Amino acid sequence: MEIWITIAVALGMALIGLILGRAMEQARQTRQKRGAGEEAKRIIREAEREVEAQRKEAELDVKAKTLQARTEFEQECRSRREEIQNVEKRLNQREEILDRKLEVMDRRERELGGREQELRAREQAVATQEGHWTTLVGEAQRRLEQVAGLTAEEAKAQIMRSLEEEAKLHAATRIKRIEDAATEAGEERAKQVIGRAICRIASEYVAEAAVSVVDLPSDDMKGRIIGREGRNIRALEKATGIDVIVDDTPETIILSGFDSIRREIARVAVLRLIQDGRIHPARIEETVEKVTKEVEKDIREAGEQACFELGITGLHPELVRMVGRLKYRYSYSQNQLAHTKEVATLAGLLAAELKLDVKAVKRAALLHDIGKAADQGT
Numbered sequence: 001m002e003i004w005i006t007i008a009v010a011l012g013m014a015l016i017g018l019i020l021g022r023a024m025e026q027a028r029q030t031r032q033k034r035g036a037g038e039e040a041k042r043i044i045r046e047a048e049r050e051v052e053a054q055r056k057e058a059e060l061d062v063k064a065k066t067l068q069a070r071t072e073f074e075q076e077c078r079s080r081r082e083e084i085q086n087v088e089k090r091l092n093q094r095e096e097i098l099d100r101k102l103e104v105m106d107r108r109e110r111e112l113g114g115r116e117q118e119l120r121a122r123e124q125a126v127a128t129q130e131g132h133w134t135t136l137v138g139e140a141q142r143r144l145e146q147v148a149g150l151t152a153e154e155a156k157a158q159i160m161r162s163l164e165e166e167a168k169l170h171a172a173t174r175i176k177r178i179e180d181a182a183t184e185a186g187e188e189r190a191k192q193v194i195g196r197a198i199c200r201i202a203s204e205y206v207a208e209a210a211v212s213v214v215d216l217p218s219d220d221m222k223g224r225i226i227g228r229e230g231r232n233i234r235a236l237e238k239a240t241g242i243d244v245i246v247d248d249t250p251e252t253i254i255l256s257g258f259d260s261i262r263r264e265i266a267r268v269a270v271l272r273l274i275q276d277g278r279i280h281p282a283r284i285e286e287t288v289e290k291v292t293k294e295v296e297k298d299i300r301e302a303g304e305q306a307c308f309e310l311g312i313t314g315l316h317p318e319l320v321r322m323v324g325r326l327k328y329r330y331s332y333s334q335n336q337l338a339h340t341k342e343v344a345t346l347a348g349l350l351a352a353e354l355k356l357d358v359k360a361v362k363r364a365a366l367l368h369d370i371g372k373a374a375d376q377g378t
Contacts, residue, residue, distance in 0.1 A: 212255040212263045214270050222246050224279050225253065225270070235281035239288040240266040260328045261299070265291050299324035306337060310344050310362050323366060325373035340369055 216222065226233045226246060233244050242257040244266070255266045269291045273279050276287075303324030307315055315323075329336035347365035351358045 210256055210258050210263075212267050214253050214255060214267055216251045216253060217274065219251055221251075221274060222253065225273075227279070227281075231281055232279055232284060235284045236266065236269070236288070239285050240269065242266040260330070261295065261325060264328050265295050268295070295328075299327065302327040302337060306341055306366070309341065310348070310366060312344075312359065312363055312366060315363070319367065319370070322370055322373040326369065329372055331372070336369055336372055340366055343368060 216225075224232070225236070225244070227235075233246070236242075237244055240257075241259065241262050242255050242265075245254040245256055247254070253270070255263050255270070257263045257266075265288060269284070269288045272287050272291065273284065276283070300321055301324070303320040303322070306323055307313070307320060323337070323340070326337040326340055327335065331339070344362045344365040348358045348362045350356075351361035
């Protein structure tokens with residue numbers, strides 16, 4: 001009996017469990033259906049928002065393209081209008097030029113017509129006067145024959161002799177004038193030839209006498225030499241009085257100036273600045289001042305050495321300095337100081353051969369080119 005009760009209770013419990021499971025499964029399915037519906041609504045809303053965004057984006061894109069096309073069209077129309085205005089302006093200018101030319105041609109045509117009429121009138125007047133003078137000449141000839149008692153042939157012979165003498169005088173005068181003109185033309189021609197020769201040789205001489213080239217370690221150094229807004233190169237040019245030319249030549253700058261000593265100071269100063277690496281206006285002025293003192297000292301030492309080698313004493317210190325300045329002067333690729341010492345040596349030998357004052361001749365030879373070392377500051 002208890003077994004059956006137990007079995008009945010178990011079957012009841014199993015039935016209740018099945019009912020509860022079925023109910024829970026139905027509730028779970030209901031919840032899933034509700035969640036799926038909400039998810040579907042959410043996806044639909046997102047799709048609608050995305051469609052709306054794409055629609056607005058497409059509208060903005062269309063508006064932007066429309067605006068761009070309109071802008072391009074307006075620019076093209078503006079450029080076309082400007083081009084048409086320029087063409088109209090050129091046509092108006094050409095029309096004005098043609099009008100002026102036509103006016104000039106009309107004025108010239110009127111002037112030519114007036115001149116032609118004037119020439120006709122002059123021709124008629126000349127013909128009238130020619131007839132009148134022919135008559136007067138015939139009458140005068142008859143009177144002359146009566147008064148002079150000469151025939152026409154004799155008068156012609158006398159006139160021919162006088163004309164011949166007068167022609168000789170005119171010929172001599174003409175010959176003298178031609179000779180003077182030829183002499184003047186020859187002098188002018190000679191001046192032109194000399195001028196062309198000077199022009200041909202001047203470039204080589206200027207390149208030799210007025211330019212120094214400084215090699216740079218790299219092209220970057222050009223920018224440092226120029227400096228910010230060109231302050232370094234201006235300071236260098238102001239301190240040395242030499243033009244600094246920085247062009248496209250790789251790793252090279254050019255120093256241009258006719259004063260060879262200033263050019264040498266600038267060259268040495270630039271090399272010192274490149275080695276030092278500190279390039280600014282204050283350093284440039286300091287370096288130029290220092291190099292100037294060194295070059296001045298070298299000039300005096302060169303002059304004293306030249307006098308010592310030639311055995312010349314008692315020369316004024318300023319003349320010794322000017323002789324030293326010749327060390328930095330060149331003529332036809334020859335150093336002027338070396339040339340001067342060679343001339344002084346040869347002059348001394350010639351003076352000894354001719355039994356002259358050797359010291360005086362050497363002194364004169366040493367100073368024969370001293371003017372090439374002089375400048376306004378000497």
